Amino acid sequence: MSPAPRVCHDPAEFRTALAERLAAAGAGPASLGLVPTMGALHEGHGHLVRRARAENDVVAVSIFVNPLQFGPGEDYERYPRTLEADLELLARHGADLVLAPGLEQMYPGGEPLVRVTAGRLGTVLDGASRPGHFDGALTVVNRLLNLTAPRGGGAFRAYFGEKDAQQLLLVRRMVADFALPVEVRPVPIVRDADGLALSSRNRYLDDDGRRAALVLPRTLAALAAGEVDLPAARARIDAEDGVRLDYLVVVDPATLEPAEPGPGTLALVAARVGTTRLIDNRAL
Amino acid sequence: MSPAPRVCHDPAEFRTALAERLAAAGAGPASLGLVPTMGALHEGHGHLVRRARAENDVVAVSIFVNPLQFGPGEDYERYPRTLEADLELLARHGADLVLAPGLEQMYPGGEPLVRVTAGRLGTVLDGASRPGHFDGALTVVNRLLNLTAPRGGGAFRAYFGEKDAQQLLLVRRMVADFALPVEVRPVPIVRDADGLALSSRNRYLDDDGRRAALVLPRTLAALAAGEVDLPAARARIDAEDGVRLDYLVVVDPATLEPAEPGPGTLALVAARVGTTRLIDNRAL
Numbered sequence: 001m002s003p004a005p006r007v008c009h010d011p012a013e014f015r016t017a018l019a020e021r022l023a024a025a026g027a028g029p030a031s032l033g034l035v036p037t038m039g040a041l042h043e044g045h046g047h048l049v050r051r052a053r054a055e056n057d058v059v060a061v062s063i064f065v066n067p068l069q070f071g072p073g074e075d076y077e078r079y080p081r082t083l084e085a086d087l088e089l090l091a092r093h094g095a096d097l098v099l100a101p102g103l104e105q106m107y108p109g110g111e112p113l114v115r116v117t118a119g120r121l122g123t124v125l126d127g128a129s130r131p132g133h134f135d136g137a138l139t140v141v142n143r144l145l146n147l148t149a150p151r152g153g154g155a156f157r158a159y160f161g162e163k164d165a166q167q168l169l170l171v172r173r174m175v176a177d178f179a180l181p182v183e184v185r186p187v188p189i190v191r192d193a194d195g196l197a198l199s200s201r202n203r204y205l206d207d208d209g210r211r212a213a214l215v216l217p218r219t220l221a222a223l224a225a226g227e228v229d230l231p232a233a234r235a236r237i238d239a240e241d242g243v244r245l246d247y248l249v250v251v252d253p254a255t256l257e258p259a260e261p262g263p264g265t266l267a268l269v270a271a272r273v274g275t276t277r278l279i280d281n282r283a284l
Numbered sequence: 285m286s287p288a289p290r291v292c293h294d295p296a297e298f299r300t301a302l303a304e305r306l307a308a309a310g311a312g313p314a315s316l317g318l319v320p321t322m323g324a325l326h327e328g329h330g331h332l333v334r335r336a337r338a339e340n341d342v343v344a345v346s347i348f349v350n351p352l353q354f355g356p357g358e359d360y361e362r363y364p365r366t367l368e369a370d371l372e373l374l375a376r377h378g379a380d381l382v383l384a385p386g387l388e389q390m391y392p393g394g395e396p397l398v399r400v401t402a403g404r405l406g407t408v409l410d411g412a413s414r415p416g417h418f419d420g421a422l423t424v425v426n427r428l429l430n431l432t433a434p435r436g437g438g439a440f441r442a443y444f445g446e447k448d449a450q451q452l453l454l455v456r457r458m459v460a461d462f463a464l465p466v467e468v469r470p471v472p473i474v475r476d477a478d479g480l481a482l483s484s485r486n487r488y489l490d491d492d493g494r495r496a497a498l499v500l501p502r503t504l505a506a507l508a509a510g511e512v513d514l515p516a517a518r519a520r521i522d523a524e525d526g527v528r529l530d531y532l533v534v535v536d537p538a539t540l541e542p543a544e545p546g547p548g549t550l551a552l553v554a555a556r557v558g559t560t561r562l563i564d565n566r567a568l
Contacts, residue, residue: 011463109460109461112403112461112462113402113403113404113405113457113461114400114401114402114403114405114422114454114457114458114461114462115400115401115403115461116398116399116400116401117398117399117400117401117419118397118398119396119397119398119399120397121397121398135401138398142462143461143462143463146462146463146464146465147463149465151434151435151436151437151465152435152436152437153435153436153437170398173397173398174398176393177393177396177397177398177399177427178396178398178426178427178430179295179427179430179431180430181430181433181435
């Protein structure tokens with residue numbers, strides 16, 4: 001167990017603490033890994049932190065439930081806030097610093113007026129089901145990256161899970177389009193023993209919901225094995241009690257355009273299990 | 285006359301050259317001033333460069349006619365491109381480095397998919413007359429700032445003219461909302477002897493247009509002197525042959541909300557003189 005990470009609530013204090021850690025990290029410009037999260041951390045986040053730990057001198061984690069990326073009627077209010085447990089997990093995986101700002105600390109001038117817009121890639125799939133979601137997510141990620149980017153010349157890497165495939169693609173695209181001084185590092189999906197992709201929202205599921213949700217990874221696996229085609233895969237999910245399919249598609253991962261299932265393509269699924277919206281994906 | 289600035293067309297080459305100049309500038313982290321322009325430089329730009337020269341170790345100027353900020357039917361195609369004369373002016377005012385990318389060098393992945401959106405402040409005044417203009421301008425300014433920001437810890441300042449008051453306000457707001465690592469430095473309007481604010485578009489004016497255009501600074505001066513109220517000021521511009529008023533307003537400069545004329549407010553005008561759109565403003 002590493003020592004508990006230092007927690008900063010104020011971004012300016014966080015920047016100062018970061019600069020101190022980077023300066024203390026040794027000779028030459030030190031490298032920094034950032035793991036942006038909304039808290040409610042699970043072992044999927046743990047993998048992100050461990051990867052950051054292995055690749056950088058200093059590891060920072062942000063915990064901020066960003067209202068901009070929740071639509072009206074979504075779960076912003078009830079999104080789990082579990083800071084104490086989060087800090088235990090982060091200590092276990094060796095994070096150095098945590099930025100956990102309140103709303104006013106994150107947006108001291110009120111909600112941002114100038115924002116990021118995801119464009120066409122933000123209006124399909126999850127963007128079609130959650131209008132404005134990716135604009136809000138990119139707006140906060142851009143701000144977090146700028147707040148965190150070291151000024152001392154060392155490498156800067158940011159870690160994102162592959163479960164949020166569309167978000168990962170959009171963050172990569174934003175980094176390229178904005179010329180942001182960061183390297184985006186994707187980290188594979190982590191699954192429970194039963195195959196369900198880890199998600200902060202899994203804790204909303206009761207036992208029946210949990211069992212029903214397994215149709216998602218199982219159907220993706222069947223697609224990958226060529227046991228079913230896309231219409232049969234959709235029918236399988238539709239047939240599951242308590243599961244409402246939002247989309248199941250196979251796309252070119254660089255463009256999210258529909259593609260013939262085959263090597264290099266990505267199957268993406270979103271469904272509501274009871275009131276809980278889950279997403280998953282798998283390379284074919 | 286200083287030596288001619290070094291001209292880079294490729295942003296990566298520009299970054300390398302910048303890092304070299306900053307490293308060579310002396311002990312400790314050197315400061316950098318950036319003047320973003322669309323070329324067609326005049327003495328107004330010269331003032332920006334001189335201010336940057338006085339305040340920084342290294343001065344860079346970007347010259348890029350950004351298609352994203354021109355609407356359909358605007359003057360993107362005919363916007364003056366005068367690189368040779370621009371470089372002479374920049375040598376005269378002591379710029380060190382010039383980034384003058386072509387379209388493909390600026391946007392190597394094609395036009396950006398992820399963009400900046402100016403929000404409510406980008407839809408009023410010039411934003412109402414030029415839909416999308418400020419989104420396009422902020423998108424390129426954000427990219428230029430990120431491309432240019434030094435990684436060595438020195439100060440970074442960017443210079444903008446007060447003539448483009450709404451753009452200046454939006455750039456300030458973007459820098460705050462995005463937490464960009466730059467200090468925005470505003471520079472007062474430069475006027476010709478007859479009072480006309482310097483603008484790259486003044487060269488479109490013929491002699492009659494030039495004379496007619498003087499109604500804009502004269503009316504602003506009359507407003508500032510309290511010689512006319514707003515309706516009378518508008519009537520004066522409307523009465524000028526060949527001038528079509530777009531807007532003449534008095535606003536709170538922090539919000540662009542209409543305000544009673546008085547100390548601390550800003551009068552903003554936009555008008556078409558023949559086919560040439562001009563803007564001007566004056567603190568009251």
